Amino acid sequence: MVALSNPTIEQFYVKTCKPVNPLTYPAIPLIDLSKPDSKHLLVKACQEFGFFKVVNHGIPLKLISKLESEATKFFSSPQSVKEKSGPPNPFGYGNKNIGRNGDVGWVEYLLLNTKPESDYNKIIASFENFQCVVDDYLRDVKNMACEILELMADELNIEQKNVFSKMLKDEQSDSVFRVNYYPPCPELQEHEINGGKLIGFGEHTDPQIISVLRSNNTSGLEIILKDGRWVSVPPDSESFFINVGDSLQVMTNGRFKSIKHRVVANSKKSRMSMIYFGGPPLNEKITPLASLLERDEESLYKEFTWFEYKKSALNFPLSHDRLGFFEKISCRI
Numbered sequence: 001m002v003a004l005s006n007p008t009i010e011q012f013y014v015k016t017c018k019p020v021n022p023l024t025y026p027a028i029p030l031i032d033l034s035k036p037d038s039k040h041l042l043v044k045a046c047q048e049f050g051f052f053k054v055v056n057h058g059i060p061l062k063l064i065s066k067l068e069s070e071a072t073k074f075f076s077s078p079q080s081v082k083e084k085s086g087p088p089n090p091f092g093y094g095n096k097n098i099g100r101n102g103d104v105g106w107v108e109y110l111l112l113n114t115k116p117e118s119d120y121n122k123i124i125a126s127f128e129n130f131q132c133v134v135d136d137y138l139r140d141v142k143n144m145a146c147e148i149l150e151l152m153a154d155e156l157n158i159e160q161k162n163v164f165s166k167m168l169k170d171e172q173s174d175s176v177f178r179v180n181y182y183p184p185c186p187e188l189q190e191h192e193i194n195g196g197k198l199i200g201f202g203e204h205t206d207p208q209i210i211s212v213l214r215s216n217n218t219s220g221l222e223i224i225l226k227d228g229r230w231v232s233v234p235p236d237s238e239s240f241f242i243n244v245g246d247s248l249q250v251m252t253n254g255r256f257k258s259i260k261h262r263v264v265a266n267s268k269k270s271r272m273s274m275i276y277f278g279g280p281p282l283n284e285k286i287t288p289l290a291s292l293l294e295r296d297e298e299s300l301y302k303e304f305t306w307f308e309y310k311k312s313a314l315n316f317p318l319s320h321d322r323l324g325f326f327e328k329i330s331c332r333i
């Protein structure tokens with residue numbers, strides 16, 4: 001474990017290549033959940049990108065903006081008040097230090113366990129309205145994640161349509177909720193001139209099954225394309241962005257891709273994002289579904305439980321290739 005310290009501005013600086021011309025990369029898949037062909041497009045997006053945007057999701061915009069305004073109240077409170085909700089151990093309020101392996105980012109955040117009996121309510125107890133809105137939001141966003149997972153299972157011709165969603169619905173589901181607040185960083189302009197960016201949240205894949213992200217209208221989120229180019233995801237405060245997590249990549253034996261992403265800081269505007277990470281119960285075996293394996297097709301991964309994966313993930317920095325350790329040696333040669 002790396003000792004946490006107050007990072008210097010230089011630690012956030014990433015040298016990155018020229019921004020790519022949006023006309024030269026494929027558009028981010030857009031899925032209209034109200035359309036009958038959405039399940040086909042969902043699976044295509046998970047196979048080709050591991051990332052897509054959903055519209056007509058049915059989550060009331062009023063609830064979304066209530067959550068954003070409660071979160072804004074939290075992040076604009078005095079530092080001493082916010083610190084009462086920290087440190088993130090692993091849950092709670094964090095500032096600039098991410099995880100426990102030396103990652104830093106130009107970000108403040110709240111990391112909450114979503115289990116009803118967990119103490120997430122205690123972490124934000126003094127922000128009563130915030131707590132109620134988080135409850136309502138989590139209920140809706142989890143339902144949407146389950147609906148998406150069931151459409152995927154259907155399109156993959158899996159008999160048990162709830163094979164993925166039941167893990168999120170399980171009382172023991174190890175799902176996490178995160179609210180990230182990226183303050184504007186005026187010093188950034190200087191770095192931009194030198195062709196660099198400041199990192200808000202370093203590159204990584206999400207370890208769980210599915211991540212459901214919503215942000216305000218400030219850009220910053222970037223995804224990596226197969227050819228290694230980073231592209232900026234145009235923000236859209238009324239839509240959700242979904243990404244495949246490592247566990248879903250394993251359960252589909254690599255058919256779905258867990259996408260690498262990161263967030264870069266903005267010099268003028270603050271960015272706020274809220275992400276629900278739908279995860280399995282700790283004792284769940286994460287293994288390819290037998291019905292997805294073709295004749296003679298072998299699992300690309302060793303057998304492991306979510307507990308084992310999570311334990312291993314927590315010991316490495318964000319950019320570490322977490323799944324690599326669980327791939328069968330024969331596939332890596």
Ligand SMILES: C=C1C[C@]23C[C@@]1(O)CC[C@H]2[C@@]12CC[C@H](O)[C@@](C)(C(=O)O1)[C@H]2[C@@H]3C(=O)O
Pocket residue numbers: 090098099100101103111176178204205206207208277313314315316317318
């Ligand atoms: C550096 C880390 C932060 C993280 C745990 C880890 O050791 C590696 C995975 C990180 C990540 C990325 C997605 C989510 O934001 C998160 C909550 C998760 O489940 O895995 C974070 C972890 C964290 O912030 O504790």
Ligand SMILES: O=C(O)CCC(=O)C(=O)O
Pocket residue numbers: 178180201206213215221261262263273275
């Ligand atoms: O804040 C964002 O937009 C993305 C953050 C993220 O990738 C994460 O918290 O895992």
Ligand SMILES: [Fe+2]
Pocket residue numbers: 204205206261
């Ligand atoms: Fe992420």
